[in-house]
Amino acid sequence: MSPTPRPLKLACLACVLLWLSGCGAMDEVPDESVGPNPKGPHCAVDQDCPDPALFFCDSATARCEPACLTREDCQASRRGSYALAACDGDGGPGCQCDMNRCVPAVCAADADCGADAVCRNGACVAPPSESLAASCEVTPDVVVGAPGLAVDLQVWVRDARGAPLVPRDGVTWEALSPSVVGGGAGPRGRYTLSAPSAEHAAVSVRVGDAACQARVTVLSPDVPAGGVRVLVVDALTGRPVPLALVVVSDDDGDVAAAMVTNADGAAWVPAEGDVALSAFHPDFGYLTLSRHDASDFRDVRLALRRNPLDRFGGVQGRFPSVVAPLSTATSLQVGLMGMSVPGLPSELSPESLLGPEREVSLPVGSGQTRVTLPSGSALWLTGAVAPDVAAPGLAGVCAEPLPGVVDAELATRTGACGTRTVWALTGALPLKDLPLNVLEPGMDPLLQLGRLLPTSTRFVSALARDASFTLAPTPGILAGEPDVSAAEFAQAQPFGAETSGVRLSFPFTVRVPPLPQFRGTYLDRTYAMATVAVPGRGLVPLGLGAAANVAPADPNTDADARLGRPGVVAVRMAPAHQGLEGQPYRLVVSASSGVRAQDGAVATSTLVADLPGPKFDPDGLRPVEAGLSFLSVPEFVRYNFDSDAHGGLDGRELQAEVDARASLVRAEFTNRAGRRWTVLLDPDAAEDGVVVPRPPPGVEDRTYDVALLGTRARLQVEALRVRGLDPRVGQGPARLAAAVGPGMERLADLTDAVAVVGLGRPEVTWRHPEVDGQRLARGSAVRVSVSGFRLGTQPGGEGQVRVTLRGGVGCQDHALFAAEPVAPGRGEVELELPPSCSGLGVSLVATLVDPEGDPLRPLVSETRQVDIP
Template identity: 55%
Template structure:
């Protein structure tokens, strides 16, 4: 496959995935609803069918199939005994979905009659509590102070290890009411407790159902904090375990270090501090965290949460799609599947890679597509052949002894070498004849194509394994500075039903007015529908997307079927496979492909988050769901001086973020080449005034730098967040880090809107000369590619490209580019002096600012050439 054709493979895959939809060629096997059907009638047109109002002619198989225009067309009273659809004679009946009678699914217990409950989309008798054999409380470890409240959830399994969803038969108990007491009298899977009095770590909260019982370990700190200092409690964000050996540093108004302390085995330490200070937490195995401008006189009890370095270890599961054998398919059909593991944390960190994994090359020649580049979580195979296995990567968390090879679960959790997430899958079937040639057009956006087509398909399914446990190992290549998580094999295997629960709920979401980036409205809008699995993360259940190009204005383009600008069609499945009863959440997002057209551009994204009581059935989008928040502006006015000396009106190591809209929190993330982070939190007002990033304590690497031999700057992402509690009270950094508050580990659940800009880092690379030691003629034109930086002399330029010549004869010169720049490629051309010649001439390409000074730290690349 030629390099130029590789980007076209994923679009072909995506259109294959939705090939049964409008826009893809018709044809193939009968994919109508399963179960008994009316007598087969051959046809060429609809009029050949018994009643064109109740049937249509599927010309791909030349047979009449049931159709409908309204729900009543699916009822036996309308179709009569001869044409009745047996599959619709159920308690929930059928819906008319895309002119087909589809069996209706429930989305919550409220959809069922009497005492029945909703499980896997069907109304069934509630499982007896006697089936419960084991359980687990999440969080299973809690550290807090008196007065704090904690919401617990319980996961339950039967004797065979299958998920069991309790109704109202869980008994919650405070094991020592003088230390922890119950709030409310819930008997379902959730309960809230209040921390009352100081205690060492011990089992204090219990849940029981049937023969299953489980506990949570709670530590309650003393309410007393010594004067003239702050107490800091540090926990692991994803496990709740207290973190020992964390260095806490207090910095002054100029960023200078003042005092420090190290946390003990309980994850806490007291450190002297007064006035307005910065408080930072450093641990080599975790991301650093800095809280800027804390008022240490009024807020003296802090709770911080850190997350492990994401590339230090790697792990996940292999996924096998299990399908029933097809009986004499009429055509060759293609099976397709996408899978991943639930993602914990902020929605701003959701990426295609975090959902579907990194791309890899696969051979699917038998499917007619040859060598394809697909995400590790995507597979394609021919019906009747063995389904290839996909892989899904995840992050460290909690586990138990049921995971193979785990003898001491707590030791594995503390070491970050095990986890439990939810494995999810999205699957579909497509006749080979339905692969459209139009999908291979250059520039096609596969995620947009999927988001447009999926809502109008009735042939997608969702599947899940609620409790997918796996181990993690050190990432190969880490010691060499080039981590290779793709080199890790996953021994743990999970199986997903190929046809699990149908995406039976089409509806529409009204997208708020889109924000701008560089003066242009973002050109993509999308909706990801999820269910929130406590302790596991977000589990995707559906998707929808729209472009914003015709015209490029504040509203997403009108859907061809719904006909309303600013409204995105979505299709999703109900919660299933043990996730029933957990909250539904819609992530309404916007992004831009600006970087495709401008090499200097960053990647902007913006989300609003809205909770959903249950997915509605609204195929015509007559009642669009409207989120309760607006998009925040993209934080493109952010600037940071990586140098210790003042530059460009910024002090050394000063950060400023302006125009944050209604945000309550500014979050800035530096990432080095090993994926290790340093996160800075500030209030919007402090970020606008400017905050100083302190130097790390001795022995800790400075993660504001990339970590290469050049000492270049790290990757930079700037986020603004609107965070509020259930009563829409604004929560800033002080409220979130207060030991009496909600806690940083809950920011993901409290965030209502977030905008982020991946600013990347400025880089320059040689295009010509291509090779070291290459021979050039005198006065040659040379070319470099610049990314993450806009060179030129116009008002929007950030500086220019400078090539310094060293060595040879007549070569001690500096050439600066004032010529036009190709924005899409980032290429800049310069011409060498005609009098320069010699062997071993060094060409040093570097970036300079608008005042002609080299960027600091320098951004440069050297090429040695011979000029006869």
């Protein structure tokens, strides 16, 4: 299976939700009351309501709704006999005026609740006692490193029912040995590795009667001269990776030295000067530090991530029935369920992020339309049974006993289990608010939903902080063609029958910096996602918004129809809840080129900024400032897949020009099995060109596809701006990977901007004739489809299609060329056979060639055999 590239993996949930909302004319039934106060009578216009100043007529429900312009309009002092109980309850937070509706307010932090209360699940409650703690977990629970490595720890606490507990006080941290120094306050601790030691319990945390520990291994501080010590660890569990092959390669990419890591994940290899330093393990993505100064950085820590499609699993079950404070009696319910994303989204496969796709039937008008949706999406009518969904998860630590798992530590070290935060977004989109052209060809559902959701008060977030699951070998993985649609999800989704959610009750706007360009055109759409960063779990989405950039196409996003100001995006989010209170918020703003170019290239530039917290600003009067600028997209990227010099590049040489503000470049090769090879280099080295090392004998070359010999893997190049790294003072990849450096595991936390270009894999496919043995008339036209390749012999084009004729009479070695597509953007060319060519079993060989007519390396071709009477 060939993974489908997705331009905006961080914001994928919005796309699904809008597809679900794209149903056509379906009768809508009146809403029920939001709060305990019933709605007014049926109505046709506002004047039918008891008091047009306090009610409005909802045209979707034909019922009177409590109306407001300010918060005071929701209070009893203003409403008199039409007071709303939910807005004037004793000790409650009251109501907000949200989209001209009176809705119950939600707290976002303890500071919103006063000295004697805390904010939990969006409500002000008494602080939970630490005596309720029944169990706890420290993350990371295993640390391996050299003296001087600083580690941030987090403790998660659960009560006797296994529910998340966030105590305000009563957390005690203790160092159990001289191997660490440091301390903690509240749920967080910071320790520095000190005295060398074998693995042992080094840090203890106690909350009430619950206690948990973190195990630590501290390596010797001594590294023999003349070489480099390389520690290889699992990026998502902290466990050492034994039996990894550490290789030193010279400037030509040839192996100069190699060594296998021991039980602690460490190996010493001889190396001097600038070398390429690589770690290879069949279960993990390969990693190469290009042009590493082995004389300066002699102690290195490499963090590898498991092959994302070797094992697959997660949770599945009926979509949770969220009890929403703004529920509707009978309306179109939409939802999406997924798991938290650890690290950079580009480090995941689309399947691991979205789940296997499935085709569903949606009612449109009086008929049905079929669309393909990820497995976590759901669509149903209120009162009907919610459909089953499945959310995939990434390997990690087994935080609790699981069926079929005898040894949790062994399962963790073999990638057979994981623990993530499961999230669900669900709500109702009134059909009257949906664009009539929502399902027209060319419409962007992600963009449509990003515009609609911030104006809706009916979406709810539900979370399950500590969801553990197993993963099993993916069907077809042994043949290099993983089929995730056939994978089983062994664990049930963790939400209860009636899950209490928190409303997306904080609308605000984000000021978007000037948008970058790709191939001379400004990126034409922007997506903003509000998330919470959960240590050991990853990013959890809490809200979103979107804006286009087409009227006009300039550096600013288009003016919002409601706000009327260009350069801002409206967002709506929920506060952190269900045990995630107190964790930092992150704002992710991505600009995209949208529809992929003819050559399959996808351009994205993303900012990740700290978000102080949810804010209620429905009119967008105080936009959130990202405080950053987008990086320009790497446009000039070249790689010679061949081992011999070709096209002005040495064998296996990579070149890329990136934004001067970038501090790190990542080139990722991904084959059809989802297995990767990541090359890290600094921007200057990328511009000069580096040679990707040749793998040692017996090691799979992941720049190619094993399933299809001679086929190149997909290539993606990322320019990252990483805090603490400055290539101008020698702080590039080597500094990131230093034994006591910032840490490759923390790359996502340190990155505030990333610009990505994903290059397509050149492919050629016959359209006509469709099958071998087809009969053609003499001089007839044939048609070939091209993808992942820019047709054209002028600057900007990558080449043309050559069709070579073999066999028959008057055909042998006759070559036809085409460089212009039959229609813009279609990637199809048409060629006319010579009238003199005839015969049975004539071979038509379609090959992609460069502008000079030389075949691409490796060869990209496809053959048809036809009869020409």
